[in-house]
Amino acid sequence: MFKIAGISLMSLTIIFLHLPYSSAHRQVIKRISEIVTSFYSYSAQMMVERPKLVHE
Incomplete structure (x- = not known):
């Protein structure tokens, strides 16, 4: 997903x-x-928050 966004950008x-x-x-x-x-900041935030949700 990031690659596609980067290429189009x-x-x-x-x-x-x-x-x-x-x-x-x-x-x-x-x-x-x-x-x-x-x-990008939203995606990074989601990646950081997702593991927290899994652990709870």
Whole structure:
């Protein structure tokens, strides 16, 4: 799952880098990075919390 997300993120980044750079473009990149960061932190949190639930 992480590999797929990483690959799609990389291809998105490459596509965006080839587009003409503008302020709107910069906001889109910022938004995508925020979504990806929150997704990864959420996934990491779930991986940490899951073993606790199993032990209880």
